[in-house]
Structures are given as structure tokens and as C-alpha cells.
Amino acid sequence: MIKQMNKKQLLIGGVAAAVLVLGGGFAMVSSAGKKAALSYYDEFKERYFLEDVLSEGEVSYSAFSGNLTVADPEIRMATAQTNGAMNFMRSLLGSFDPRAVGSSDTGLGSWVEYQLDAVSGRNVAGVYLKADALKVARDGDSKAGEIHIQLLGLQMGNPYISHKGAEVVLVSDVSDEIQPRAELTANGRATESDFSWGTNLAVRQPVTGAFLVNSTGTYGTQVDVDFILKRSSDGEGSMKFVVTHRNDGSKVGEIVRKADFASLPELDDVEGGLKNALSGFILAGFHPYAGRAALMEAVSSFARVAKVENYSVTYSGFKPLKEAYGSYQETAPKAKFEAFCKEVGLSQWSSDFGAKGKNHSDSECAISRKLVEEGSFEEAYKFKEGKSLFAALFVSKAYELESN
Amino acid sequence: MQITDGTGCKWVLSTATISDGDTLSFGTTPAMPCPASGFGEGSFEKISWKAVGTYRGDNWSRVYVHPSALIFTKDLEAAVKDKAVAYLTPQADQAAFLVGEIPSRKMKVYLAFTRSSYGVLRPFGNDPYYVAVTPDESFALDAAQYKETALEIFNLIKTASPTTTDVNNLFIVKDLSAIANNVWGNDALKITRNRIGINRQGLFFDVRDGANWAAQREQQRVREARRRQQELARVHTHVLERYQQLQEGMSEFKGRETEALAQMAGIKVRFGSPLALQDPSSSASVTPMMVHVTGKKGDFYTIDFPSKGRLVADEEYSEGWYVTQVANATPYFPLEDGRAVVTYRAYSAGEPEACKQDHCADRVSFGAVLAKEFPDAGIDFSWTPEVSQQFVNDWNNASAQVQ
Numbered sequence: 001m002i003k004q005m006n007k008k009q010l011l012i013g014g015v016a017a018a019v020l021v022l023g024g025g026f027a028m029v030s031s032a033g034k035k036a037a038l039s040y041y042d043e044f045k046e047r048y049f050l051e052d053v054l055s056e057g058e059v060s061y062s063a064f065s066g067n068l069t070v071a072d073p074e075i076r077m078a079t080a081q082t083n084g085a086m087n088f089m090r091s092l093l094g095s096f097d098p099r100a101v102g103s104s105d106t107g108l109g110s111w112v113e114y115q116l117d118a119v120s121g122r123n124v125a126g127v128y129l130k131a132d133a134l135k136v137a138r139d140g141d142s143k144a145g146e147i148h149i150q151l152l153g154l155q156m157g158n159p160y161i162s163h164k165g166a167e168v169v170l171v172s173d174v175s176d177e178i179q180p181r182a183e184l185t186a187n188g189r190a191t192e193s194d195f196s197w198g199t200n201l202a203v204r205q206p207v208t209g210a211f212l213v214n215s216t217g218t219y220g221t222q223v224d225v226d227f228i229l230k231r232s233s234d235g236e237g238s239m240k241f242v243v244t245h246r247n248d249g250s251k252v253g254e255i256v257r258k259a260d261f262a263s264l265p266e267l268d269d270v271e272g273g274l275k276n277a278l279s280g281f282i283l284a285g286f287h288p289y290a291g292r293a294a295l296m297e298a299v300s301s302f303a304r305v306a307k308v309e310n311y312s313v314t315y316s317g318f319k320p321l322k323e324a325y326g327s328y329q330e331t332a333p334k335a336k337f338e339a340f341c342k343e344v345g346l347s348q349w350s351s352d353f354g355a356k357g358k359n360h361s362d363s364e365c366a367i368s369r370k371l372v373e374e375g376s377f378e379e380a381y382k383f384k385e386g387k388s389l390f391a392a393l394f395v396s397k398a399y400e401l402e403s404n
Numbered sequence: 405m406q407i408t409d410g411t412g413c414k415w416v417l418s419t420a421t422i423s424d425g426d427t428l429s430f431g432t433t434p435a436m437p438c439p440a441s442g443f444g445e446g447s448f449e450k451i452s453w454k455a456v457g458t459y460r461g462d463n464w465s466r467v468y469v470h471p472s473a474l475i476f477t478k479d480l481e482a483a484v485k486d487k488a489v490a491y492l493t494p495q496a497d498q499a500a501f502l503v504g505e506i507p508s509r510k511m512k513v514y515l516a517f518t519r520s521s522y523g524v525l526r527p528f529g530n531d532p533y534y535v536a537v538t539p540d541e542s543f544a545l546d547a548a549q550y551k552e553t554a555l556e557i558f559n560l561i562k563t564a565s566p567t568t569t570d571v572n573n574l575f576i577v578k579d580l581s582a583i584a585n586n587v588w589g590n591d592a593l594k595i596t597r598n599r600i601g602i603n604r605q606g607l608f609f610d611v612r613d614g615a616n617w618a619a620q621r622e623q624q625r626v627r628e629a630r631r632r633q634q635e636l637a638r639v640h641t642h643v644l645e646r647y648q649q650l651q652e653g654m655s656e657f658k659g660r661e662t663e664a665l666a667q668m669a670g671i672k673v674r675f676g677s678p679l680a681l682q683d684p685s686s687s688a689s690v691t692p693m694m695v696h697v698t699g700k701k702g703d704f705y706t707i708d709f710p711s712k713g714r715l716v717a718d719e720e721y722s723e724g725w726y727v728t729q730v731a732n733a734t735p736y737f738p739l740e741d742g743r744a745v746v747t748y749r750a751y752s753a754g755e756p757e758a759c760k761q762d763h764c765a766d767r768v769s770f771g772a773v774l775a776k777e778f779p780d781a782g783i784d785f786s787w788t789p790e791v792s793q794q795f796v797n798d799w800n801n802a803s804a805q806v807q
Contacts, residue, residue, distance in 0.1 A: 159682050160735075171684055171735045178684050180731035180749040182718055189688045190731030190749065197685045217678030220742025247742040320743070331711055334658070345677030 076168035125198030237264035253317030341365035497521035533573040544618035571601030637799030640792035713746035724758035
């Protein structure tokens with residue numbers, strides 16, 4: 001049985017997914033007051049064509065915190081959509097001209113490949129996102145202000161989804177039909193079903209630390225995403241992006257990304273980048289090349305304007321990983337850590353700029369190894385003055401990396 | 405076609421020249437009463453028939469009508485009289501008559517008469533050729549035995565049928581039906597064909613002459629065996645190389661050799677990654693997996709190999725090692741402490757049979773692995789390198805002898 005969906009759905013998902021995507025993200029929330037916040041929310045939904053795919057609980061506004069809170073946001077979007085979501089896709093496709101984007105042999109190209117790894121080249125079924133709440137707040141104006149976006153209680157279950165027509169189908173919706181039966185079928189199969197299962201984009205983004213869930217099987221994990229971007233009137237700014245994994249209410253681990261900017265685009269301009277980055281991810285599910293182009297365009301247009309002083313990433317906690325490694329060692333005492341990575345599906349892919357440090361890698365496997373052995377993984381980049389982020393990262397590598 | 409003459413005697417004539425609606429005039433000289441069988445029989449000066457109002461008709465002089473209704477020229481009467489028809493070809497153009505038997509060779513000897521099968525079936529008029537039937541063709545592989553056999557057959561013919569001793573074909577077959585295609589066609593039932601008989605110089609027989617299908621088959625078999633031997637040697641050379649390779653690879657699996665072998669033999673010894681186990685697409689396929697059952701908890705059998713997990717099964721599993729068929733059922737059971745518990749549904753035809761040794765060492769071997777990789781090499785579970793070496797040596801010896 002397929003759960004009938006509430007047709008009224010989804011702005012938040014767009015924001016959330018975009019935040020998840022970029023890590024160092026951009027967002028735009030209208031300033032001042034409930035009315036403005038609500039109208040921004042409606043506009044946002046319209047802008048991202050999310051009206052048909054996002055279902056939401058109560059939308060409330062707190063004058064005290066300035067937060068717009070959307071309860072129980074849920075996005076269900078199958079790639080085989082024939083309804084409004086297809087419209088959404090088509091319009092996104094139209095927004096980008098792949099030919100306008102630079103060659104993929106730059107550092108940016110490979111970084112984009114890495115980000116899209118979870119999305120393109122695999123069987124993408126769509127997006128199923130479910131969280132407890134989305135909070136959006138905005139202070140100040142475009143030149144001097146703060147954007148604060150929180151997605152709380154994002155569920156990491158349902159890594160695979162399917163669809164029936166335009167409706168997303170979850171494993172639990174049809175488990176009686178698809179699970180192995182007591183008797184084998186005539187052709188020696190355990191079950192027969194027509195559903196085709198593919199990736200759920202919402203829970204596979206590297207930036208949320210999805211690999212830490214997928215390598216330990218801790219699908220009960222709920223993730224809180226907390227993103228703050230500040231800009232002062234002189235153009236300096238800072239970003240803090242915290243991803244917290246919780247299991248049954250208690251904290252399992254944390255990923256903190258921080259950046260200080262010598263120069264940031266105005267907050268209103270950041271919004272375009274956010275939308276485009278999100279588009280890139282979703283597009284990649286349909287059209288890998290266009291998706292890559294879209295994400296590269298979004299990132300490079302931001303990175304060409306922004307100047308970064310420093311950027312750091314810290315993973316800490318994530319004990320289940322150590323436990324998983326421990327039980328792996330029981331069965332294969334002499335195996336190397338890389339064998340464990342292979343066993344549980346941790347990638348060995350290291351980004352170009354992360355690998356610049358000696359003997360340093362930022363692959364999922366390397367991060368996991370540090371977490372198992374030292375309890376944390378740390379990376380800190382210091383950028384040369386005056387260079388744009390783009391130039392520093394993708395052109396001349398004008399930065400120093402420190403890591404544990 | 406069978407007709408009945410004016411006195412009520414029945415005759416068997418050709419079908420070809422007499423059509424429905426023809427009126428047939430028929431006469432014999434002398435006219436004789438029919439014997440009890442109702443069929444015309446005996447010696448006649450002349451038999452004549454004619455389809456009235458047509459040009460079709462014939463006169464046969466000096467003929468002998470055998471009790472089988474087959475008609476022979478008079479000079480063949482002695483050869484067929486008092487003998488029964490043993491075989492008549494479907495076209496009725498050949499008939500065989502038993503002459504005698506050679507019990508020591510499980511052999512029966514026949515005279516075979518032929519006539520044209522074109523148009524009217526005229527009386528049999530040619531000298532017969534000789535046919536011997538035996539299931540054992542080994543005599544044909546040795547010239548001396550072949551000659552001895554042929555002469556023995558001819559002696560029997562000479563004794564039993566003194567009027568038919570001219571040089572003619574001697575056709576030795578495994579079944580009398582082979583005479584129906586004694587020149588062309590399926591050779592499987594044929595053993596030899598050669599000429600034998602008495603001419604002006606006396607007895608004629610040349611063992612090197614004629615056709616010898618048994619010898620051809622034997623040569624083919626020897627060639628085939630040799631080719632097979634060479635092929636086996638070639639395959640087993642690869643088997644030995646692969647064995648060497650496997651052994652070197654084993655050093656990585658020190659202490660876990662059995663697992664490595666099981667895996668190579670197609671038995672799962674590892675779970676999929678936690679993410680892969682969430683994929684419902686993996687639930688339909690059923691594969692063998694090695695498990696160690698540690699007990700039962702609620703509806704589940706607990707296992708600690710390949711790693712901690714559970715089985716659901718309709719059959720009873722006691723504590724121990726098994727190789728059992730499984731399908732992934734992990735996505736369909738609730739998480740425990742927020743974690744997916746690896747769960748497989750196990751299938752067994754009948755009562756699950758536990759392995760006798762730890763890690764099912766009794767179920768895996770190099771033989772099992774190599775048998776899977778070299779399915780045509782005749783490798784079984786108990787294979788050792790010596791087995792393959794023997795194939796290689798046999799061929800080396802055989803080819804050395806030929807050179």
C-alpha cells in the first residue's frame with residue numbers, strides 16, 4: 001500500500017537539501033516579522049517548484065527568536081515523476097547550459113564529481129526526506145545580517161526507495177510483498193516483485209556524514225543540521241555548519257565545519273548560489289552531465305567572489321564505527337583497515353585539495369580510520385590573503401593544510 | 405498388391421503398374437490348386453498378367469513361387485525352398501533367408517536376394533549375396549580373426565546352400581535391417597563388407613579389400629581418445645598453474661584458508677555492506693552461505709559467522725556450522741538500538757545438515773574450487789595435485805611413444 005501523499009509539500013526540503021549539499025552554503029530568508037517570513041516561505045516554495053512534493057506540518061513563527069518553524073517537513077519525489085515535479089526538473093534543466101561551464105579536469109571538476117558521487121552514476125530513485133522540524137531565521141539585511149537554518153531530526157532510514165507511478169514507495173510500505181517468502185519460487189528466487197529500488201538522494205549526501213550511517217547500519221540515526229552564515233557591512237563574514245548525529249536522543253557524533261571570510265557576496269546574491277547548487281544535485285539524478293555543470297557553476301560563481309581566510313572540518317565521536325571495526329576484527333584479526341573499508345562500503349576516494357597534506361587523505365575510509373584510532377578527524381585550511389576562494393582552491397592551491 | 409485369380413488363389417504383385425479400376429487378366433501355366441494358405445505356390449512354366457485395355461502387363465517364364473508369395477526365377481528355387489523369409493526391406497526389393505548359425509560367434513548367416521525396386525517388381529533373379537549378423541564387431545579389428553570369421557561363414561553357406569557359392573558380397577552387420585541401405589546411409593549397424601566366393605581359381609577372399617566400418621570406428625575412437633587425452637593434459641596444466649596461484653594467494657588468509665576456499669567455491673563467507681543489505685533488490689536472489697549457528701532467540705537463530713546476525717527459517721537448526729541457502733531479509737525487520745540487524749532467510753531442502761568440521765572444512769577443498777573453475781576437467785572434491793599431474797604425465801608418455 002502506498003501512503004497517499006499530502007499534495008501540499010515542500011519548500012523546506014529545498015533549503016535543507018541545498019544546505020546539505022554545499023556545507024558552506026548560502027541561504028536567503030526575508031527579514032523582519034512573521035508576515036514577511038511567511039510570505040518568503042511561500043515565495044520560496046514557488047521558486048523551487050516544491051509546492052507539489054513537500055508536505056508540512058504546522059508552520060509557526062516566533063517573534064522572540066525570529067524563527068520560522070515548519071513542523072514535520074516531508075518530501076517525496078520520485079525521479080519518474082509525471083506531475084509538477086517533472087516541471088520542476090524541466091525548468092531546472094533549462095536554467096543551465098552545460099557548455100557554459102569550464103572543463104572538468106580542474107580541481108573544481110573533481111571536487112564536484114566527489115560531491116555527486118552519491119547521486120550520479122547510480123540508480124537514483126528520487127528524494128524521500130523526513131524531519132522533525134525546519135527552522136529558518138534571518139536578521140539584518142542583505143549587507144549586514146545573519147542567516148540561520150536548522151533542519152532537526154532528519155531521518156537517515158530509507159536509503160533505498162522506489163516508486164509506483166509518480167508516488168514514492170518506501171520499503172516499509174510494501175515489505176510484505178518484497179521480502180523473502182517461506183518457499184522459493186519456481187525459478188529459485190526468494191521473492192518476485194516489479195519494484196525497482198534506487199538511491200534516496202536525501203540521505204546519501206556526503207556532507208551529512210551519511211557514510212558513517214551506511215557503514216555501521218545505524219539507520220535509526222537522526223541528524224540535526226545547523227547552518228549559520230553571518231555577514232558584516234564591511235563584507236567580512238563567517239560560516240558555521242554543524243551536523244549532529246543522534247541515536248535514540250543521545251549524541252553519537254558531530255561534524256563541524258567553520259569558515260571565516262575576508263569577503264562574502266551579499267546575502268541576497270547567495271540565494272542564487274543555493275538554488276543552483278541544489279539544482280545540481282537533483283539534476284545529477286536525471287542527467288549526470290547537466291548536474292555536474294550546474295553544481296560547478298553554482299560553486300564557482302560563489303567561490304570566485306568569496307575570499308576565505310580559513311576553513312576547518314572536524315569529525316568527532318561516532319563510536320558505532322569503532323564497534324563495527326571491533327566486530328570485524330573478531331572475524332578477520334589480521335586484515336588491514338582498508339579491508340574493513342571495503343567490507344562496509346567506505347570509499348577510498350580522496351579529494352584533490354584534501355590530499356595535498358603529506359600522508360593525509362580525506363576519503364571516507366581515512367576519516368573513519370582517524371575516528372576509530374583517535375576519536376576525531378581534523379582538517380584546517382589557511383588561505384593566502386587576497387585570493388578568491390576559487391583561485392585558492394582550484395587554480396593555484398594558495399592554502400596550507402593542517403590535519404591530525 | 406494382392407489379387408485373387410479365377411480359381412480363388414491369391415497372389416502378391418507389384419502395386420506400381422496396377423491402378424484402381426483396372427481389370428486384370430491373370431493366368432498361370434500349369435494351373436494348380438492353391439495350397440492351404442490360399443496363396444499361389446510352387447513351380448510354374450509361366451505366369452502372365454495384363455491390365456485389360458492398357459499396355460501394362462508381363463509374362464514371367466520358369467518361376468518358383470515361394471510360400472511367402474515372393475516370386476523367384478526357377479534356378480534360385482534350391483536356395484530358398486524350405487527356408488523362411490527372415491527380412492524383407494520396406495520397398496520389397498531385398499529379401500533375406502536364414503541359412504544357419506554359428507553359435508560360438510553369436511552369429512546368424514543369411515542369403516540376401518535383390519531385385520530392382522523400380523516399376524514392376526519382377527521375380528528375384530540374381531544370385532544372392534551373403535549376410536552375417538552379430539552383435540560383436542571385435543573380429544573386424546584384427547585381420548587374422550576377420551579372415552577366419554569370413555571363411556567360417558562361407559563354409560556354412562557352402563554346406564547349407566551348395567548352389568550359391570559364387571563370388572559375391574559378404575556383408576557383416578549388427579542388425580539385419582542394415583541391408584536396406586547396404587551401400588549408402590547410416591553406417592552405425594554395419595561392420596564389414598567384402599567379396600567372398602568360389603571362382604575359377606578357387607576360394608577368393610582378400611582381407612584388405614572392401615569396407616571395414618568397425619575399423620573406421622576404432623580409428624575414430626583412438627583419435628578421439630588421443631585428442632581428449634591431449635585436451636585433458638592441456639586443461640590440467642592450467643589446473644596446476646591455478647592451484648599454484650591459489651596456494652600463493654592463500655598466504656593472505658593464514659588461519660582462514662577454509663573461508664578463502666569457500667568463497668572461491670561460490671559460498672558466501674561475508675555479509676554485504678550495511679548499505680547493500682538495505683537494498684531490497686538483493687532479497688530475491690538465493691545464494692549459499694557458510695553460517696555458524698549459536699542458538700535460538702525468539703523467532704530467530706543467532707549466528708556469529710560470517711559475523712553477528714540472525715537467520716529466519718522454517719527448518720530446525722541446531723548449534724553448529726552449516727552451508728545453507730540464504731536470501732537477504734535485513735530491510736524487513738525493525739531496527740534494534742537504532743541499528744539494522746543483519747537477517748537472512750534460510751532455505752533448506754529437508755532437514756538442514758550440519759557440517760562435520762569447524763568452518764565447514766569438510767565441505768570445501770581445492771577440488772571444489774577448481775571443479776568450479778574447470779567444469780570440464782572431471783575434478784571432484786577429493787582432488788589433489790597428483791590427479792592433474794597424472795593427466796599431464798599420461799599425455800607426455802603417449803606422445804613420446806608416437807614419436
